[in-house]
Amino acid sequence: MNQEYTPAMLENRTYDELAVGDSATLTRTLTKDDIDAFAILSGDVNPAHLDDAYAKETPFQKVIAHGMWGGTLISTVLGTQLPGPGTIYMGQNMRFVRPVSLGDTVAVTLTVKEKKDKNVVVLDCVCTNQNGKNVIVGEAEIMAPTTKVRRPQATLPKMRLQRLERFEKLIALVDKSSALRCAVVYPEELHTLKAVVEAAQAGLLRPVLIGDSARIADTARAAGLDLGACDWHEAGSALEAATVAVDMARAKEVAAIMQGSIPVHTLLHVVLRHAGGLRTTRRVSHAYVADVPSYAQPLIITDAEVNVSPSLEDKRDIVQNAIDLAHLLDIEQPRVAILSAAEAFNSNLDSSTDAAVLCKMHERNDITGGEVDGPMTFDAAIKPEVASRKYPQSTVAGQANVLMVPNLEAANMLVKQLAHFAHADIAGIVMGARVPVILSNPIDNVRTRLASAAMAHLLFHR
Missing domain, CATH: 3.10.129.10 (Hotdog Thioesterase)
Structure with a gap:
């Protein structure tokens, strides 16, 4: 009763x-x-x-x-x-x-x-x-x-404090005794200049501003920003600024590149050109690191910016890039969930087939340094109660710290949902080129901008 x-x-x-x-x-x-x-x-x-x-x-x-x-x-x-x-x-x-x-x-x-x-x-x-x-x-x-x-007696409402402290721990991993010289491509917008000044003040970056110096100075002056810690290089257009930045990186005059007032695809086209670019043997990919208040650990989501519809070989490199980044963030054994709408293998879904093959690649040491499992649904990847029911034998399910999403569209939507619905702080970095590339976003805050700069620092000194 x-x-x-x-x-x-x-x-x-x-x-x-x-x-x-x-x-x-x-x-x-x-x-x-x-x-x-x-x-x-x-x-x-x-x-x-x-x-x-x-x-x-x-x-x-x-x-x-x-x-x-x-x-x-x-x-x-x-x-x-x-x-x-x-x-x-x-x-x-x-x-x-x-x-x-x-x-x-x-x-x-x-x-x-x-x-x-x-x-x-x-x-x-x-x-x-x-x-x-x-x-x-x-x-x-x-x-x-x-x-x-x-x-x-009234029931007290439940209160959850949003603790966004993991980026502070990330930044603490950086040796700030030597700031990273970073080419900033056409920084004419205020949010980029704020990122530049904050990173310089934090001892993370030594910026080289490439663009129209008069317009850049006017923007900084209007906002009361001090650009005294920056070096300058004149460029008449965004494309010219990107070319100068890549040439400086090839000559080892800068150790990182930051996006300014230039579209992502335009910047990456210059970075990845076959002649005179910054390609390596590894596929270039982007990773977002999310500090989600309701999740017990940092969460890496990849790829939401570079690879629109990656091939299976691309996905192998994307996963390996994310694992390597996780190691830099002091995650000793990254747990990678290969996401799909399918809970089990389904040959009608490319994401499911790719997940199964990626797991086999991991088994054969084509992907190293972490644990990989999939295909796996998003809820099972992050919620232990769902994982125990759907994937009871998995060492990844319920505690994933890397989410490999099937394509750019799905990854981009997931990242924005975490930012706006889960109130996560999101920082990002492009990996796989000769130098790390920082992409800027007008909605970034101080924590995310500094975390992105810190990741560039850690990647360069890897």
Whole structure:
């Protein structure tokens, strides 16, 4: 028989019901989510709250910062337990005597000290840590309710904090003692110049701006950007700028190329020309790295920019490029899911046939450095509960960190869905040429622009 759900009840104690000595206790453990949520709600970005290194150096600030969290717990007890609903908080006198650190468990105990006229009550407030040491002591003055309230307790809404921290870890992998000299092709748009300045300030790139210097300077001046860290090379058109950039890369005068105000296909046509280009024996491909808040690891999606409808041989190189990139991101054993609409082999779907052959190539060491499985549906690739049902023997399903998508159209749509629906940060890089190529996007933010520059740095020094 199904038992009917009975919600917890909130019941207050009126002024007349309160007696000196009455008490109530609430215990909570301080988590990173608590600290970040408090900062978001208050708008307080004091590094004593959010920067653990700073907090360790300034313990007094840490007392104040995390003591504020303890103060909210006192308010919680007043509003839900003693006296409960209908309480009006009038004032307090608190001392924050010890720091509250991440992981500490705080017990908040309120005790009725005095009842005054006009329903005013004074309560002793003591917050202790898991070692029994006081962290907050003081008094609260409230106006107690006079009307009895008993009602079902509301269910708290679920909150998920979007942590976008993986790109910071990616950037930390770079040795910033030597910035990468990067040719920036025709950077006449503001978003490209922002990327250039940010990467230079972060010690990732030493930009060489190739284009109309007067127009570039005007754009930077209007936005208040300082291009003092950049070198300059004059070019009268985007095509000329691309040619200059490729020639500089061939001469080893630059170690990377960044797209400016030039279409992707035009830039890549110059990069990949048979005579005087930057081809290697490996097929050139693009990979996006997504920091998805709801996914436990970085996710590489390939190819969404270069290969429109790749052949089987192209796909082999695309997968190998992605595996090599994953190694640079400190993913020791990349797990590659070859995506298809088919859950099992289906000869009517090219994506399914290609997936089966790619797995055989991996088995014969034509693809190395990671685990490869497919054909596999997208949900099974990333969701353990689906993977356990559909692919119980797979070492990739449910925990893939590389998604090989059948064609550019599908990959491009997937990347944009992750960005707009899953609120992911997306950075990208072109691999397989003699130097890495950074593609720019007007919707990129600081994190994604710096992450793309960092990947170029890691690829060049591979």
